[in-house]
Amino acid sequence: MSGLFTDAFIIALLAGVVAATVPLLLAGLGEQISEKAGVLNIGIEGMMLMGAYGGFYVAWASGNLWLGFLGGGIGGMVVGALMALFCVRMGLNQIVVGIALTLGAEGVTALLHYEQFSRLYPRLSVMAPLPIPGLSQIPIVGPALFTREPVVYLAFALVPLFVWLFRRTQLGLMLQAAGDKPAALDTAGVSVLKIRTIAVLATGLLVGFGGAFLSIVAAGVFVPFMTHGNGFIGIVLAMLARGRPTWVMGGALVFGTCLSATTALQVAGVDVPTDIIQMLPFVAVMAVLLVAGRKARLPAALGAAYVRGER
Amino acid sequence: MTNGKVKGLARLLGGAALALAIGGAAGAADLTSIAILTPEQGTDYGWNQQGIEGAKAAGAAAGVEVIVAENLGYGDVRPTLQELAEDGAGLLIAHASGYNTAAPEVGAQYDVPVAVVDTPQSLKEGAVADYTASGHQGAYLAGVLAAKMTRTGTVGIVVSGEPPSWNAQSTAFAEGVKATQPDTVIRYAVIGPAAYSDAAGGKRVTESLIAAGADIIFGQGNGSSFGMLQAVETTKATDGGKVLFIDVIGDKTPIDKGFLLSSVLWNLEPVYAGMIADVKAGIYGTHNYDINLKDGSVDLLKTANIPDDIWTEVQAVRQDIIDGKITVTPKYDAASVHALVTGN
Numbered sequence: 001m002s003g004l005f006t007d008a009f010i011i012a013l014l015a016g017v018v019a020a021t022v023p024l025l026l027a028g029l030g031e032q033i034s035e036k037a038g039v040l041n042i043g044i045e046g047m048m049l050m051g052a053y054g055g056f057y058v059a060w061a062s063g064n065l066w067l068g069f070l071g072g073g074i075g076g077m078v079v080g081a082l083m084a085l086f087c088v089r090m091g092l093n094q095i096v097v098g099i100a101l102t103l104g105a106e107g108v109t110a111l112l113h114y115e116q117f118s119r120l121y122p123r124l125s126v127m128a129p130l131p132i133p134g135l136s137q138i139p140i141v142g143p144a145l146f147t148r149e150p151v152v153y154l155a156f157a158l159v160p161l162f163v164w165l166f167r168r169t170q171l172g173l174m175l176q177a178a179g180d181k182p183a184a185l186d187t188a189g190v191s192v193l194k195i196r197t198i199a200v201l202a203t204g205l206l207v208g209f210g211g212a213f214l215s216i217v218a219a220g221v222f223v224p225f226m227t228h229g230n231g232f233i234g235i236v237l238a239m240l241a242r243g244r245p246t247w248v249m250g251g252a253l254v255f256g257t258c259l260s261a262t263t264a265l266q267v268a269g270v271d272v273p274t275d276i277i278q279m280l281p282f283v284a285v286m287a288v289l290l291v292a293g294r295k296a297r298l299p300a301a302l303g304a305a306y307v308r309g310e311r
Numbered sequence: 312m313t314n315g316k317v318k319g320l321a322r323l324l325g326g327a328a329l330a331l332a333i334g335g336a337a338g339a340a341d342l343t344s345i346a347i348l349t350p351e352q353g354t355d356y357g358w359n360q361q362g363i364e365g366a367k368a369a370g371a372a373a374g375v376e377v378i379v380a381e382n383l384g385y386g387d388v389r390p391t392l393q394e395l396a397e398d399g400a401g402l403l404i405a406h407a408s409g410y411n412t413a414a415p416e417v418g419a420q421y422d423v424p425v426a427v428v429d430t431p432q433s434l435k436e437g438a439v440a441d442y443t444a445s446g447h448q449g450a451y452l453a454g455v456l457a458a459k460m461t462r463t464g465t466v467g468i469v470v471s472g473e474p475p476s477w478n479a480q481s482t483a484f485a486e487g488v489k490a491t492q493p494d495t496v497i498r499y500a501v502i503g504p505a506a507y508s509d510a511a512g513g514k515r516v517t518e519s520l521i522a523a524g525a526d527i528i529f530g531q532g533n534g535s536s537f538g539m540l541q542a543v544e545t546t547k548a549t550d551g552g553k554v555l556f557i558d559v560i561g562d563k564t565p566i567d568k569g570f571l572l573s574s575v576l577w578n579l580e581p582v583y584a585g586m587i588a589d590v591k592a593g594i595y596g597t598h599n600y601d602i603n604l605k606d607g608s609v610d611l612l613k614t615a616n617i618p619d620d621i622w623t624e625v626q627a628v629r630q631d632i633i634d635g636k637i638t639v640t641p642k643y644d645a646a647s648v649h650a651l652v653t654g655n
Contacts, residue, residue: 006524008522008549009519009523011522012518012519012522012523013519015518016518019511019515020511107382110351110382111382114354114382121356121537126545215511218511219513219514219537220545221537222510223355223508223510224382224508225384225508226509228503228506228508228512259503259515260519263515263519264519266499266500267498267499267519267520269498269499271649271650273645273646275504
C-alpha cells in the first residue's frame with residue numbers, strides 16, 4: 001500500500017473531490033434561492049437532468065463547450081418555468097409537481113438521447129484548464145485545485161456573491177420576505193409571485209449549469225439518468241444549510257471529499273464492506289450540517305402557495 | 312357429512328384439479344407472447360441491449376411475440392408488470408436486480424411465470440426462475456489477457472455496484488490475472504451504490520485507478536461504463552502510454568476510438584430460449600439458467616489491440632476451461648472479490 005499514495009494518485013483524488021463537489025454546489029445554491037423565496041423545489045433533479053442533456057447537446061452540436069453551458073442553463077430554466085407556472089402561478093402542491101417534473105425530465109431526456117445518441121454515444125473533448133498563476137505551482141494542491149476548468153472557479157465564486165446578495169441587497173431582502181412574510185411583502189407593493197417566479201427561474205439556471213457540468217466536464221458524455229440523485233442531495237444540502245451559502249459549499253465539499261475518500265479506501269484495499277464505506281459521504285454531511293446548522297431556521301412560508309388575502 | 316358426500320366432494324375437487332392442470336398445460340403450450348422489462352434503453356452496448364436482443368432472437372426462433380418495455384428506470388415497476396400481465400404475456404422477464412421483489416409478487420397475482428436475476432434462491436416451480444448470468448469463465452480469460460498485456464504491472468477493476476453477476480466476474484478476472492502473473496497488482500473500486508447510470512462517477516473513479524498505476528481497466532457498469540471509456544480515452548497511464556479498456560456483456564467496437572482491448576461477451580438467447588421451451592413444456596421454475604463458454608453464450612472479444620500471439624495463448628486457456636482442465640468457480644459474494652484485491 002505504501003507505493004499507492006503517489007503524487008499522481010493524490011492529485012487524482014483531489015481532482016475527484018472538485019468534480020464531485022461542483023454539481024452539488026450549484027444544485028444546493030440553486031435550491032437555496034427557491035427556498036429563500038418560499039418554494040420547496042423538489043424538481044431540481046429534473047432541472048439538472050435537463051441541464052445535463054441540453055448542455056451536452058449544444059456542446060456536441062456547436063463544438064463549443066461554453067455554449068454548452070448556456071444550453072444547460074436554458075434547459076434547467078425550461079423545467080424551472082414549468083415549476084413556476086404550476087407552483088407559483090397556479091399554486092399547486094410543490095412536492096407533487098416537483099416529483100412529476102423530475103419523472104417527466106427523466107422520460108424526455110431518455111427519449112431524446114435514444115433518438116439522437118443511443119447508437120453513437122459521442123464523447124466531448126476535454127475542457128482546457130485555466131492555471132491560476134502562482135497557486136498552480138504549489139506541489140500536489142496546485143495541479144489538483146488550481147489548474148481546473150474555469151467553470152469550477154466560477155462555481156465557487158458564486159458563494160461570496162450569494163452571501164452578498166442575501167445580506168446586502170434589496171433583492172435578497174425581497175427573497176427573504178417572500179419566504180418568511182409573503183403578505184408583508186405584498187403589502188409593501190412587491191409582487192410575491194414575481195419574486196418567487198424569478199427565484200425558481202434562477203434555480204433552474206443554476207441547477208442547469210450543474211447538470212451541464214456533469215455531462216460536459218465530469219463525464220464528457222450524456223447517458224440517461226446520469227444525475228444519479230445529485231439534485232436530491234442538493235436539496236438536502238440546502239435544507240440543512242438553512243439559508244447559508246457557505247454551509248452549502250461546506251456540505252458539498254464534505255460530500256465530495258468523502259466520495260474521493262471512499263475511492264481511496266477501496267483502491268487501498270481496506271477490507272471493510274463496500275456498503276459501509278459508501279455510507280461515509282451521507283453520514284458525514286448529515287452529521288456536520290446537523291451539528292453546525294441546528295440553530296438556523298427554514299423560511300416560515302416554505303412550501304406554501306401564496307394567495308393574496310388568504311391566511 | 313355422509314361418506315357419499317365426501318367421495319363426491321373428493322371427485323369434484325379431483326376433477327377441478329385435473330381441469331386446472333390440463334388448462335394450465337394448454338395455456339403453457341399456447342404461449343404466444345413474452346415480455347422483457349429493462350431499466351435502461353436497449354442501445355447501451357451492454358446489459359439492456361443484450362437482454363432485449365436475446366429475448367427477441369429467442370422469441371423469433373420459437374414463434375413467440377416479444378413485448379419490450381425498456382427504459383423503466385430503477386424504481387417500482389409494478390404498474391408495468393401488471394399491464395404486461397393483463398395484456399397476456401405468458402412470461403415476464405424482469406431484467407434488473409431491482410425488479411426481483413416486484414416481479415414474483417405480480418407474477419403470483421396474475422399467475423404468470425417470471426424470470427428474475429441475482430436471486431437464485433427464489434426458484435419456485437411453475438412461477439419463478441433465476442438467470443443470474445455470469446460470464447465468469449470469460450472474465451477469467453479477460454484476466455489472463457490483462458496480465459499478459461499490462462505494462463505497468465497494475466490492472467484496475469471498476470464496477471457500478473456489487474450485484475452477484477459483477478462479483479462473479481470481478482473475482483474470476485482477478486483469479487485469471489493472478490494465475491497468469493501472480494505479482495500483478497489489482498486495484499478495485501465501486502463507483503457507488505447501484506451507480507449503474509453514474510457516468511461522471513465512472514470517469515472519476517477510473518481516473519483514480521489509472522493514477523494508481525492501472526493501465527488496463529476491467530469495467531462493469533451499464534451507462535456508467537461510458538464514463539469509464541471517456542476516462543481511458545482522455546487519461547494517460549502512469550508510464551505515459553495508452554490505457555486500455557475491457558468491457559462486459561456487449562461489443563462497443565462501433566463506438567471505439569482505439570482504446571477497447573476486449574469484452575466479455577454474453578449471449579442471452581440460449582437462456583431465454585430455454586425459458587420459453589420450459590414454459591411450453593410445463594416445467595418452468597424447476598431449475599435456474601446460466602451462460603458458459605462451452606455453448607458459446609460467453610466469449611471474449613478479439614480486437615486489433617490484442618497481438619496474435621497473446622490471443623493464441625488466451626484461446627488455449629479458453630480450451631482448457633471448456634475441456635475441464637481449468638475450473639472457474641463463480642463466487643457471487645462481494646467478500647470473495649475483496650479477498651482477492653485486498654492488501655496489494
